[in-house]
Amino acid sequence: MKRSRGFRSKTRKKLRIKRREVFPITRALQEFEIGEKVCIDIDPSFHKGMPHPRFQGYTGEIEGKQGNAYKVGIRDGGKHKVLIVLPEHLKRVV
Numbered sequence: 001m002k003r004s005r006g007f008r009s010k011t012r013k014k015l016r017i018k019r020r021e022v023f024p025i026t027r028a029l030q031e032f033e034i035g036e037k038v039c040i041d042i043d044p045s046f047h048k049g050m051p052h053p054r055f056q057g058y059t060g061e062i063e064g065k066q067g068n069a070y071k072v073g074i075r076d077g078g079k080h081k082v083l084i085v086l087p088e089h090l091k092r093v094v
Helices: none
Strands: 037-040 059-066 069-076 079-085 090-092
Touching: 037 069, 059 079
Parallel strands: none
Antiparallel strands: 037 059, 037 090, 059 069, 069 079
16 A cells, blocks of 8 residues: 655654643734744644645745735745745744
8 A cells, every 4th residue: 555645744743742832822913024034833733824844944034925824935955935824833033
């Protein structure tokens, strides 16, 4: 039988919530300005608007807004990529 290779395959440790963390609702309501630096921190309890797990921990810049989500520009290898991510999966870089 062929093994399934879904969107969240091989992410058991990467996408687990440590120490039963409960994410506050303010994380979903946060707003970002264009040009602001953000870190992609995937919240596994929100499936909608989740970027691919390979981008967990990447730092990027807000390039625009698309509906409720933000366009985040990152560098992957030598390429510029734009991810569409909901605010639940983003944190400000201080």
